[in-house]
Amino acid sequence: FHGRSDFIGLVFSSHMLSHHFLFQEVMTSSSECTVYNSQHVIIDKMYALRVAAPYPKEADAGHDSNTNARNEAIKEDEEQGNQSGQDERMQHCGNPREEQGKKPLGGQMGKNTSPGALRRQATLPPDGFLTRMMVEEDIEEVATLCKEAFDAQNKLTNLKPEFPNGPPVAFYRQAHANPRIVTVVALSPTGDIVGCNTVSLQDDVAGIGPVAVHPSYWNRKLGRFVMDGVMEYVNERGLTCVMLQQVTNNPKSYALYARMGYLPVDTCLSIEGLVYSLIPLVEGYTFRPLSQADVPACAALYASLFPGFSRDHEIHDRIALLADDPEGTAFGVCDMEGKLVAYTTGLDLHGHVVAQSREAFQALLIASSRHVRARDPDSTGICFHLLGNIYPDQLDWMFNVARFKVMEMTTLMAKGGPVPRLPPNCEMVYCPSVTY
Known part of the structure; x- marks a missing residue:
């Protein structure tokens, strides 16, 4: 069975011909097929199809060594094939943000180009992002951002809109008017507000929330960015305990807070x-x-x-x-x-x-x-x-x-x-x- 056209292979076992008729149908296209023996077929040198026929008890003494040798050859071919396929897939793997017309992330990628390393580096905050305290002119933009972020998340988890009556402008106006409450905003390199976080520094415990990142900037570690931004004010006040409410339907935010050292106290x-x-x-x-x-x-x-x-x-x-x-x-x-x-x-x-x-x-x-x-x-x-x-x-x-x-x-x-x-x-x- 050697060629580059579709075929049906009938594989017979000479050991069991008098007792078993073994049939294996293999379909392949434009592929090289090599038959190692009556027990194995290798397609594209990647996949081994073992014919389900056990050796008879009277098999020759060299069976084990022969089988081990074949298995080693198959394993080597599979590893080479998998690596080749992986390299080919990596060459065709584009940047989803570039494909969507978004700017690629800044910074040097470094020498480690494994898929895991690429994913980790791709989620770092882009160069040029910064945080600052919210000013009065930001209030309506921040309130709109907060509503859009929560609405998008609630839609994913089948929850009702967080702010059904419109952006929470009144909340941010009240927070801004209180000198013991600070709202931090994250700015993109173009100056757009893409994230926000509010912290209450009124008493013995610092209370954080709501935390919001615009949906267009999810999965880029901006949540951690605005969390770190408010912690500067917590540390300035010398507060040693920080608390927040995490929406249970959002496992990503739970993982973020857990990585930052937050522990669950109770379920509400x-x-x-x-x-x-x-x-x-x-x-x-x-x-x-x-x-x-x-x-x-x-x-x-x-x-x-x-x-x-x-x-x-x-x-x-x-x-x-x-x-x-x-x-x-x-x-x-x-x-x-x-x-x-x-x-x-x-x-x-x-x-x-x-x-x-x-x-x-x-x-x-x-x-x-x-x-x-x-x-x-x-x-x-x-x-x-x-x-x-x-x-x-x-x-x-x-x-x-x-x-x-x-x-x-x-x-x-x-x-x-x-x-x-x-x-x-x-x-x-x-x-x-x-x-x-």
Whole structure:
């Protein structure tokens, strides 16, 4: 069987001719075929097709040595063929960014041109990129970038849009106006804003997020670039603990944070909606919006949950921010003696919740839902993070009674320490913000 046309080869074993009829059909085109013996066929000197016929027990004593010799020859041919094929594939492997009309990455590739090395070097931040602090003129561009980045990621993971009402311009305006919050932007060599990251430096723990990179610049290590950018400000403040919320459906961001030293603390459910309208208010509690006069009581309630940690500045800033906002959701509930037993610095994911008990927590959610529904019947509702592992007893009430819905799952992660952790068998309730 030797030639350059399609063929059917019938291979017979002389040892088993009286007992077996062996048939092997091999199709090849424009290839050289070499038959080593009745046991093997080599096509293109790359693939060995062993005919499934065992040697009889009375085979000659030289069978093992002959087989080993043939196998060595086959292995050598396969290695040569695979290397040849790999070299040919590498020659035809173009730069996908060049093919898409994008500028190739800058920098020297070095002497290591293995596929793995090429992939690693191709994801380094391009030369000419830099980070700087966001200025007021950047706000709308940064907000648009953030929405586009999250919308693209959520579309890939079948999640609803992160910002259904448009770019989060208000968030970045508020962050820019607060001297204890810094937003860093990444600039391309042409001066375009292609990434951003925000860090809160208000209290004992630095809170990071949202982190966003324009979809056109994904997989180029710009996420790490903007993470390093905000860490400069964290280090300047001397903060030793940094926390963030990572969207569980995004394994790439989880891998990025893990490589940077962040460890998972707990899993959160991002919850949205309004408590079912027929559920009555919890008796014995009064509900009201928070004011600056409530800051000491809120700070004391937080400190009782996390001894040794302060969140005074954030509580002050959030209440001041939402006090004049007609759509603000900074609320508190008091017991019959007028003592504050639960509060939220905003039921919009940027605020956190602390309650002295499960009952006070439910009283806060029911009253807040009624307040929001009365103000805007078309509202999508309040939003908060629930630590599902810590409060499994609340899940039945959340979904079967209150009829909330889960938007997404997140992982609360921390780097450094000390990390504020809930005590075991905690009777109080804590819902972290979008940062911690």
